[in-house]
Amino acid sequence: MSHVSLPLNLAAVKSYGTGRDSNVGSKKARRLFGQSFSALPPRIVDSPIYQTHYTGMKIHAVLFLVLAGLQFAANPCKAQQDSAVLFGVLAFGGEKDAHVRWDRTIEVLSKHLPDQRFRLIPLTLDGAGAALETRGLHFLLTNPGHFQSLMLRYELAPLVSLRTDAPGRAKTGNRYGAVIFARASDDGPKRLSDLRGLRFGAVAPEAFGGWQLASDTLQRNGLEPERDLGELRFFGFPQSAIVEAVLSGEIDAGTVRTGVLEAMAAEGRIPEGTIIVLNPVDIPNFELDLSTALVPEWLIAATPIAQPELRRSVAQVLLGIDLHVKGGRDVGATWLPPQSLASVIEIQRALAQANDKPATLSWQQSVIIGLVGLLSALIVVVSIRRFRPQTSFPPPIVSRSSSDSGQSVIGPTSQLTAREEEVLELVEQGQTTKEIARTLSISPKTVEFHRHNLMQKFDASNMADLVHRAGLWRHS
Numbered sequence: 001m002s003h004v005s006l007p008l009n010l011a012a013v014k015s016y017g018t019g020r021d022s023n024v025g026s027k028k029a030r031r032l033f034g035q036s037f038s039a040l041p042p043r044i045v046d047s048p049i050y051q052t053h054y055t056g057m058k059i060h061a062v063l064f065l066v067l068a069g070l071q072f073a074a075n076p077c078k079a080q081q082d083s084a085v086l087f088g089v090l091a092f093g094g095e096k097d098a099h100v101r102w103d104r105t106i107e108v109l110s111k112h113l114p115d116q117r118f119r120l121i122p123l124t125l126d127g128a129g130a131a132l133e134t135r136g137l138h139f140l141l142t143n144p145g146h147f148q149s150l151m152l153r154y155e156l157a158p159l160v161s162l163r164t165d166a167p168g169r170a171k172t173g174n175r176y177g178a179v180i181f182a183r184a185s186d187d188g189p190k191r192l193s194d195l196r197g198l199r200f201g202a203v204a205p206e207a208f209g210g211w212q213l214a215s216d217t218l219q220r221n222g223l224e225p226e227r228d229l230g231e232l233r234f235f236g237f238p239q240s241a242i243v244e245a246v247l248s249g250e251i252d253a254g255t256v257r258t259g260v261l262e263a264m265a266a267e268g269r270i271p272e273g274t275i276i277v278l279n280p281v282d283i284p285n286f287e288l289d290l291s292t293a294l295v296p297e298w299l300i301a302a303t304p305i306a307q308p309e310l311r312r313s314v315a316q317v318l319l320g321i322d323l324h325v326k327g328g329r330d331v332g333a334t335w336l337p338p339q340s341l342a343s344v345i346e347i348q349r350a351l352a353q354a355n356d357k358p359a360t361l362s363w364q365q366s367v368i369i370g371l372v373g374l375l376s377a378l379i380v381v382v383s384i385r386r387f388r389p390q391t392s393f394p395p396p397i398v399s400r401s402s403s404d405s406g407q408s409v410i411g412p413t414s415q416l417t418a419r420e421e422e423v424l425e426l427v428e429q430g431q432t433t434k435e436i437a438r439t440l441s442i443s444p445k446t447v448e449f450h451r452h453n454l455m456q457k458f459d460a461s462n463m464a465d466l467v468h469r470a471g472l473w474r475h476s
Contacts, residue, residue, distance in 0.1 A: 084117040085310065088131055089141040091122035092203070092210065092257070094238040098122035102141070104332030105318075112317045116310070124237060125206050129464030130430065132156075138306040139314065143176075143298050144344045145208025156301040158338035159311060160318050164297055166334070170262070170287040172297070174336060178213035179261055180278045180291040182253040183246050189253055192221050192279050197230040201242040201254035204234045206462065208344075209257035213292040216347050217279065219354050240264060247274060258288040293347065296339035411473040412457040420457075423450040428467055 087106060091098035099120060106118045123131060128146070131137045132154040140147075140156065150156055164172045182189045189195055195218070203210025211234075215225055225232055233251060235241045242254040243264055261277075264270050279291040286294065300318070302311045318335040416424065419440075426436045433451070437444045451463075458473075460466035 084119040085138045085306075086119055086121050086131075086136060087139050087141065088121045088123050088128060088137040090128055090143065090146060091124065092237050092239055095122040097238065102333070108321060108332055109314060109317055113313055116313075124432075125204055126463035127432075129462050130467060132303065133464040133468060135303070135305055137303050138310070139300055139302055141298060141300050143208050144296050144339075144341050145212060145348065146206075147299060147301055148341055148344055148348060149206070151301070155304045157311070159300045159302050159315050160335040160337065161299045161339045162297040163334040163336045170259075171285050172258075172288065173285045173294075174297045174339070175286065175294040176209065176258045176288075176297055177281075177290045177292045177294045178209055178217075178255050178257055179289050180214050180217065180253065180255045181243075181246065181261065181275050181289075182278055183249065184274055184276045188276075189278060190276070192218060192223060195223065195253055195278075196228045198252035199231040199233065199250075200225070200229045201233050201235055201245050201251040203239060203242070203256075204236060208295075210239060211255065212351055213257075213295070213347065214255035216351055217292040219350075221279070224354075240269070243270065243275075247271075253278065255291075258290055261289055293343065295344050295347070296341060299338060300335075411469075411476065412454075413459065414457055416454075416457065420450050420454055423447060424454055424466075424470055427451065427454070427463065428470060 087102075087109075089098050089102055093101070099122065102120055106120050109118045110116070121131065121137070125146075128140065128142065129150070132140070132150060139159070140150075142150075147156060147158070161174065164174050164176070180192070189198060202214065205211060218225055218228075223229075231251075233245075235245065239256040239260050242251075242256055243260065245251045246254050247270070261270065261275065277289045277291060281290045281292070283290065283294060300314075302314075306314075319337070321332075321334050422440060423436060426439060431439065433444050433447045436447045440447070454460075455463075455466055458466055458469045460469055
C-alpha cells in the first residue's frame with residue numbers, strides 16, 4: 001500500500017457531537033470500529049517539554065515470561081511442547097479491554113487446535129520489548145509501526161493482518177490513523193497552528209498511533225512539537241486518559257488512534273459538543289474521525305520460538321474464520337493476508353529525518369539564550385576578580401561510558417543513587433510502575449522519575465534495553 005499525500009486543511013474544524021457531523025448518539029457512533037488500538041517505534045525523547053507521565057498497567061505475566069525464556073534456552077524442544085502458546089497483545093485500552101477484545105480469538109484458536117494451549121498476555125510498550133527480549137512470546141499482536149521497529153531486532157515475521165471492515169461497523173478499508181482533538185470552547189484551538197504554546201497529550205514517544213502519526217502531521221503542517229508546543233505530556237495506556245485530561249482542562253489538546261472518540265461517545269463518556277476534531281480529513285471508505293494519514297491495520301507476527309508448523313496452523317485457522325458470525329455465534333476478529341507496510345516505512349523515515357535535523361529556535365528563545373549567555377559571562381568575570389583561583393583541583397570525573405582505550409562500556413554514566421539501585425533491581429525483576437511504587441511505598445510518578453534517570457544514565461532506548469545493559473554492567 002503506497003503512501004497517500006493528504007491535502008491537510010489547517011482551517012477546517014469539525015465539531016464533535018454537534019450539528020450534521022455529530023458523533024454522539026449518531027449512527028456513526030453506533031457503527032463502532034470494533035478493534036481500535038494504538039501503537040509505536042522506539043526512542044525516548046530527551047527534551048525539557050517532553051514529560052513522560054506513564055500511568056502504567058498491571059502486567060502479571062512479565063516474571064512468567066522471563067522464566068519461560070530461561071526454560072526455552074535450556075531445552076527449546078521441551079519448552080515448545082510443554083508450555084502454553086503465549087499470544088502477546090499491545091493493550092492500548094488496558095488489560096481488561098485487551099481481554100474483552102481478544103479472548104474470543106484465543107477461544108477460536110484453542111477450539112481448532114486442541115493440542116495447543118493458547119494464553120493471552122496483555123502488554124504495555126515496555127512490556128512487549130521485555131517479553132521479546134526473554135524469548136517469552138510465540139506471537140505478538142500489535143500495530144504496524146511497532147512491528148516495523150521490532151522486526152529486525154527480534155526476527156519477527158508477519159502472519160496475518162486484522163480485517164476491520166464488517167457489516168454494522170464504520171467503514172475503514174482495514175486501515176487506521178490518528179485524531180488530533182481539543183476541548184470545544186470559544187478561546188480554544190480551532191486549527192493545528194493554534195496549538196503553539198499549548199499543553200498537548202499523547203501516549204508515549206514510541207507510540208505509533210498514539211503519537212507518531214500526529215507528530216508526522218504536525219510537522220508536515222509547519223509545527224515542530226519540541227519547539228512549538230508549550231508542553232508535551234505522555235499518559236501511557238489506556239488512551240481514554242488523554243481524552244479525559246482534555247475534557248477536564250488538564251491539557252488543551254491531544255491525540256488518540258481512530259475509533260477511540262467514537263467508542264467513548266457511544267458509552268456516554270464524551271458529553272455532547274465538548275470535543276472538536278482539528279484538521280479533519282475525509283477519505284473515501286473511511287467513516288471514522290481522522291486527522292492524519294492512514295496506515296494498514298494491526299497484524300499478528302510470529303517470533304522465532306514459534307515453529308513453522310505452529311505458524312502455519314495458526315494462520316490457516318485465522319484466515320479461515322467466517323466473517324463475524326458462524327452458526328449464529330460471534331467468532332471474534334477476522335483476518336487477511338499481511339498488508340504492505342510501505343506507508344508505515346515512509347512515515348517513520350520522515351520522522352527520523354525530522355528528528356535528525358538541528359532544532360530551530362524562535363526569536364524569543366534566541367533572545368533569552370543570548371541574555372543568559374551574557375549574564376553568565378558577567379558572573380564569571382566578577383568571580384575571577386573577587387576570588388583567587390584554587391591551587392589544587394579535584395581529579396576529573398571519568399564517565400563509565402568510556403574506557404582508557406576509548407572503547408564504549410555499557411554502564412551508568414554517573415553513580416546510581418540508593419533509590420535508583422532499588423528501582424533498577426525491581427525493574428529487572430519485571431515489576432510494573434505501580435508494583436514498584438507499592439513495594440517501595442512511593443508514588444508512581446516518583447518511580448517514573450527514577451526510571452527516566454536510569455534510562456538516561458544507561459543510555460537505554462527502552463526498558464528492555466535498560467534491563468539488558470544493567471545485566472551486562474553487573475556482570476562486567
